[in-house]
Amino acid sequence: MDAGPGFWLPRQGSTSAAKVDFLFRAVTNISIFFFVLITVVLFYFVWKYRARPGHTAQPSADHNQKLEITWTVIPLLIVIWIFWEGFAGFLDLQTPPINAYEVQVLGQKWKWLFTYPNGVVDDNLHVPPDEPVRLVMTSQDVIHSLYMPEFRIKRDALPGRYEREWFQATAPGEYQIFCAEYCGTSHSGMIAKVIVHRSRPEFEAWLAEAGNFLDKLPPEKLWEGGQKLYNQRGCKQCHSVDGASGIGPSFKGIWGHQQPLTGGGSALVEENYVRESIVNPQAKIVAGYEPVMPTYQGRLKDKEITAIIAYLKTLE
Amino acid sequence: MSQPAHRQVGHVVPLPVLFGVLGTLLVMTYATVAITYYDFGRLNLWIALGIAVFKASLVLLFFMHLKYDKPFNAMVIIVSMALVMLLIAITLTDTKQYEPNRIPGYAPSIKTNPQ
Amino acid sequence: MRPKDHYLNHGSGFRSWAFTLDHKRIGVMYLVATLGSFLLGGLAALAVRTELISRGPTIMSADTYNKMFTLHGAVMVFLFIIPSIPAALGNFVLPLMLGAKDVAFPRLNLMSFWLWVAGALFCIGAVVTGGVDTGWTFYTPYSTTTNTNVIATTFGVFILGFSSIFTGMNFIVTIHKLRPPGMTWFKMPLFLWALYGTALIQVLATPVLAITLLLLIAERALGVGIFDPALGGDPVLFQHFFWFYSHPAVYIMILPAMGIISDVISIHARKHIFGYRFIALSSIAIAAFGFLVWGHHMFVSGQSGMANAIFSALTFSVAIPSAIKVFNWLATLYKGDIHLTTAMIYALMFIITFGIGGLTGLHLGALAVDVHLHDTYFVVAHFHYVMFGGTVIALLAGIHHWWPKMFGVMIDERLGRIGAALVFVGFNTTFFTQFVMGSHGMPRRYYDYLPQYEIYHRISTLGSYVMAAGFFLTAYYLIHSLFRGKPAPMNPWGGNSLEWHTASPPPYDNFAVTPVAEDPYDYSRLVPDKIAGGYTSQTYEGAGAR
């Protein structure tokens, strides 16, 4: 199989690439055939019937039903075939196998965030080899488009909805991810890598380690881990750290202070209150805000909540 | 109706026709209001649209002289309406298809949206 | 040969042009205006290409780059290509071809031109006061959230839309009502068929663009959320609306180009057009199919699989009438007497470049392949081969073909051929490399790129400089001919459509005697005119002698 990069196409990295490439090459060859045909006839006529002294146009039929119908029907048959092949290939690209490994993708100006089933979030897409992977994508702001040229797949990530695409990587290595839908200043900087691990166990090991990155931080640096979680786990979408109002109260300068609650009373922002607010957000609602926060029970580990608390403490 | 004697272009619509059309339009308006007090399920919308199409045809044919006009002018209007139908039909089919992908009630910038 | 009183010197001064109702003067004003826009858009393109000559920042910041390609796209599409052939050449030629004195509504025609000017001022004003960075497609929600001058630009495009609608209305009515006695539908020159198809699209598609842009303005100004998901709207709906106009708009651009090619090839090959009816009807077929394929811009943008399949199938149906035209043009050359004038060279060049543009459309129509190629440079190259290799090349063919008629002068054919060669080489160097880097995955609208694409970008940029040189040369000899060109005979190429049966340039009233229409592609009675140059028709001479 021709899997390396060629004149036209990059190397093939996924199971669907071969099928797409076959059609690409077929259409290219059909195009070259017709192009050469047209060009040769064109140049031959231009040379043969060039105007020169003593030469005049010779009468010939100004229409020919049979000929014209022929060159209507032949292209028609060809394009029907191309349509059919393209459609069949597209159905494959659109339909992920049921047992696919699911990774959630969030596009935002101007980076991609990949969330794994255990809650790990990474800027690059890590996947096991030879296994179907389904991406469930959405966007936080404008339309982005997740494009992996070596896998021959692309799908827009839109705000307010989930789009899906899938692939099955064939060989370990690094592959390119682009944002293909124009999204502003750093559109061309919105690139990432697919890292296809050598085996499923290696991928699992990476995932476990990525999930435990807090363990490697010294206690005085724990807040940095908290900051990373704040950015990646969706806290940022509702809670600012600069005092700006959002869907939820800002984190700036609340540590150690009383917060008024809906229905009267107040609560002191300290370890237990924060922990409760993450695990059971509806228990105490800060006055002026709607009870809209989803629970993070089971989504954040104890250690991670501790790191977030450490981060909150730094936001004086 | 005999042709008017003087040189002129265009068709003169008789007054009874004009008033008859207005009468029908008013009756139909009453009907379309009255119909909302009965529940025909999904049919209500189609009945309302049917009445509207009927009323619109009356206006086009008589008030706008299309009945007496060159057929090509009628075709222009029919084609434009057909294109509107095409736009609606295809976008509606498509949005229906991808509706499950959308997050219900998603509108983060609308403050009054109930959560 | 040149008449003493013709439309160019029939009245002088600013007001005689600004308030003229003469279709020929309006056509000339459109020609100047659209070519001016072409210069502006072209300079923006050169800036974009120069920025991309090397990786990283080269001559501008990312934001400036984004505004620059938006400027290039918006100016080229809305200010240049859409009005270029219909409003400039069409306005000049259409009544002449019909043997008529003017278009049906001369005032509307003038209003259309001034609306164009107003729209252009809005767009250019938006650029001067900070620019706009949405790309010419104005996709929501980016266009509803960016803090650049979207409202002014879209309002300008809105006005330009009405300019285009009025031109279209005028042409439809003129072709319906002002055909001379004897000219049945199937005796019209094919350029008129093409303009008719174009006008249908202009009238029937542009209003949808107008409402789309109004909704976009309402979103930004009033916060009405039809398209912006943050307000409960649907961004894919915007794309449906936008492409419902903007795909047919592609045929507004290419159909009149095909019409020019049909006429130029036949006349300069001294040969009756082959398969007249197939070409004529294929124009209308393209206009009709053009309305049914807009979704092929949305194969990966969240459109449902069912809509994708329907649109893909319909897209291929457009390939057929286009293929018919190309084969018929080739057959027209058979046993002809081919004069390689500059106009003819451009027409033949069109078959080659448009051929590549059309054939690569097959890649993009095929769903599975389009998923890979969508929004890459492959698409950029494809539509430049169609829009530039098609429309602009045909516009050049048309300009060279009708230049003697418009201004009564001949151009320097030697410089014309050199210019054509430069444009051809430059164009293919610029855009063929873009096919290759596109299929390698280079996304479009990128300010910066990965190292593996650098070689392609280098070659492409160099090509754009060659092309620019070709255009400056062309501009030089065209302008030069206005002052120093040899006077043109009435019928320099030996055409038999009616515009060649009046003086060059035509008198104010177009025709001294209302001409009688015959088969526009029958050249048998045209013989070279030894004294005046060009060709003369025996019957016409006979009529004059009586």
Next chain:
Amino acid sequence: MSHEHQPHLQHHFETPEQQFDAGKLGIWLFLATEILLFGGLFCAYAIYRASHPEVFVYAHQFLDKVLGGTNTVVLLCSSLTMAWAVRASQLGQRKLLIALLSLTLLGGFAFMGIKGIEYKQKWEHGLLPGTHFAPHDEHAAEAAPAPAAPSPTFKPSAAGPAGTVRGDEPAVSASGPHGKRPSNTQIFFGIYFLMTGLHAIHVLIGMGAIGWILVRSIRGDFGPEYFTPVDFVGLYWHLVDLIWIFLFPLLYLIH
């Protein structure tokens, strides 16, 4: 053919019939563009009505059927007077023409007046499109807090990155005399104001055109030989009526 007896014949037409037919085709093409312009809005309407039926059923209650119905009758009657006016000009009945045009114009004023009342009501109740939507007719609902919406729990199957997924159910709060307000109610008012607003702009343009031909008919410009402007303005006015014929049931009479 001599043109001297036909002052309205432009130089590039051969006969008045040719000129009239050309104008007529032109105006019909223009009306076609108007249909397509509104067509975009009808398309938006159809899509949101299909995807958010509960919003339309809820929100239409805030529109005044009586005022809307009255406006329909007003427009239909003004259409009749306009059609009659065309007839009068064709028959050279100048006084009748002036009277009928004045009546038509009056109809336009009546329509805009009623529309103004309706807009004012919406404005006062904060029933505005998009981000300006701030209903405050539901004091009762706000005083008694709505039953707490079931706390949105994150469902792993809902398939969204952590923290960005809201509750799956289209939640409702703020129950009032009109029932519970569904989410995204602002969309209805966006569509309502866009459709009726664009229509109102067309009514205003039509009134301007009628005013213009009224002045010309007082001047005595029209007669059996030349009534083209009356005919064309009439066609435009009927189109405005025609669009309202659809707007009324679609916006006011939702079941």
